[in-house]
Amino acid sequence: MNKNPNEGLKRSLAERKREILREIQDKFRDVRAEAEWKETSEELGTGGIFEADTQQDIEFALIQMKAETLDQINQALSRLDEGTYGYCLECGEEIPKRRLRALPFAIRCKDCEEALEVAEERVRDRLLMVGSHVER
Ligand SMILES: [Zn+2]
Structure with a gap:
């Protein structure tokens, strides 16, 4: 019986959502580790600070992109419930x-x-x- 054709879609969206949440958490951990590394390198007076900044900017941009996708998935899920999905x-x-x-x-x-x-x-x-x- 397949009374709800959106059931599979809902499941894959929920799956995608979990994936992205996990990726965001991982990224945050990376960024935090990098920030700590940067502090250490500043204390030691070693170079590579500019690189770390650029890298962090990229990481933050990636997190933001993922957060936006997450937002879209949430909206798609609620639109599935409302029956307005696909419009x-x-x-x-x-x-x-x-x-x-x-x-x-x-x-x-x-x-x-x-x-x-x-x-x-x-x-x-x-x-x-x-x-x-x-x-x-
Ligand atoms: Zn349009």
Whole structure:
């Protein structure tokens, strides 16, 4: 009996969620270890501090990316419960099955996702501009 076709999807999303949570925890542990290492190297006056900073920035960016994916999975899961899964959050259009197969936690159609990315980039550019303006 297969009365709920979303059951498998829900399970794989929950699985993915656990995976990402674990990855985030691991990353946090790495970053903390690196921060400690950095402190030690500063005390010892050894180099490599710039590298450590860059590496940490990358780690934090990765954590942020994972946290965003986690957020999407959570939204996809609650949309599964609501019965609105598979419809774009922005325009309400049905998200193509092909996209959902590739990105089971997609909550927007491709067009809206891209529009959002462009908008976010613009905000980021703005903030950078404001930031450099203040510095001057
Ligand atoms: Zn859309």
